[in-house]
Amino acid sequence: MSITGGGYMGTSRAVLAGVAVCALLSTAACGKSDSPGAAPAGAGSTAAAAAGKTSAAPADARTELLDATAKTSGTTSSYTTEVISEGDKVSSGTGKIDPARHANSSKSEFFGQGAGSMEMVVIGTDLYLKMNMAFAGTAAGSWMHIDGQQAGSLTKLGINADDPANLSSLPAGLVSVEKTGPGSFKGILDLTRTPAGKATMQQLGDAAKQIDFRATVGDGHLVALMIIVPSAIQMPAYTTTLRYSDFGAPVTIAAPAGAKPAPPALLEALK
Template sequence: MTSIRRPAIAGLTLAAVLVAGGCSGDSKTDTKGASPAGDTTVSAAPPATTAPASASEELTQAYAKFSDTPVKFELASAAGIAGTGAIDAKTKSSEMTTDLASAGSMVTRQIGKDLYVKTEGQVGDAIGATAGKWMHIDVSQVPDSSPISIKNTDPANTAKLITTASEVTKTGDHTFKGTLDMTKSATANATMLKALGAKAKAVPFTAETDAEGRLTKLSMALESIAPGAGEMTATYSNWGEPVNVAKPAAGEVVEMPAKFRKAMGA
């Protein structure tokens, strides 16, 4: 059980912190056919009204667009963690599916103040999930440090992280590179950061924007801080398209079990 639980939770946290993120942008649907998404509650800076003065400011403005524009996203990593989702910060509607490879998968849906989580495979069995059910919890009961926290899957958090970027340069009209300081992320996992040490302060990244200055791709070279981790890439698409998240049927919902809440830090 322990061998499954630890990597599952660590994987979710890493994906959420780096992608916030989650880093992740796409158009997949889960087994119930709802539009994908991550959680939400956005606190990004207001949209800029003046032209950016630097490459770093240009990226910050690109991320700020998450605060008022629906977007879909997709996450992929060499470590086997993958995610898909969509988010509308204004309506507090979102869904995110995290694929943990052989350990199973986890889906989170937020509709207003209600958060629903469903797992499949070994990960759910190991951390006390109710098989075949959507587990409900009020978002106010989920701390920021939890892998299922709305802040961990809110793309606006990456906007804050990008403001810590160093050595940001433009490599083309809409391409950038630099390093990120993960230790300054409000949702970073303390245990993970301690294990990474000084390397967490300089994670190489590249980014791309579209003609309207919206983020379309973000890649982080995790190999530089964790051998074997490879690269984590998030792509963002369908900017402005409505996000429709289906509320699970009453018969498919149970209140989140205490064991699962504890495993998720809630």
């Protein structure tokens, strides 16, 4: 969640991106919710911002939101993710983050086409992955290990050990932001300004420059972020929602016992 939607199992990279907290600043085919209750507090309509303009955000609203985002990224936390498409849940997940140890863990479930579940642990440059369905010639239900150094880097696979939702990309993509109430924000993102920009343009075209978002801040932390992506090209509309909690609480993230090296077919599929 990259701001990702993670989602349908149509491509190999979408599978891993979905596990990576629906990495927020990159996109994969998913869908939009028409349910008003799905949005964090303060959700409402956002006027379109002109593509390519520099940020029009009032300094106080922009600063408050980005400071809260940095505070969330800088401490241990728990999170939940949900992707909704055309009123249907596409995926959901839970996870924990320990940025000081460069570690995170997550469990994700996928619904509809390609239904299944995954678990992932990232510690430094090591990625551990377990799926309950066969994928790229691998057996279901067993832990696999991917050495990020051998794979080129986990970043190339859309994995960020310190920041699985890639919240650090938010400043680059922020076009406008408005504070709509205590702790509530709405605005526009230009996903082409983020590291996932090229892939985003291929999937969304010019729509990638005008992405609505809603955010909620509590006790100085970013506690909820919703990305609302319209339908474009061959992609359906989708909404990705992340919620954070348990800031500063102890987190235990350990390498799974008995993990075996991932087969070359899996590494090749993720390139």
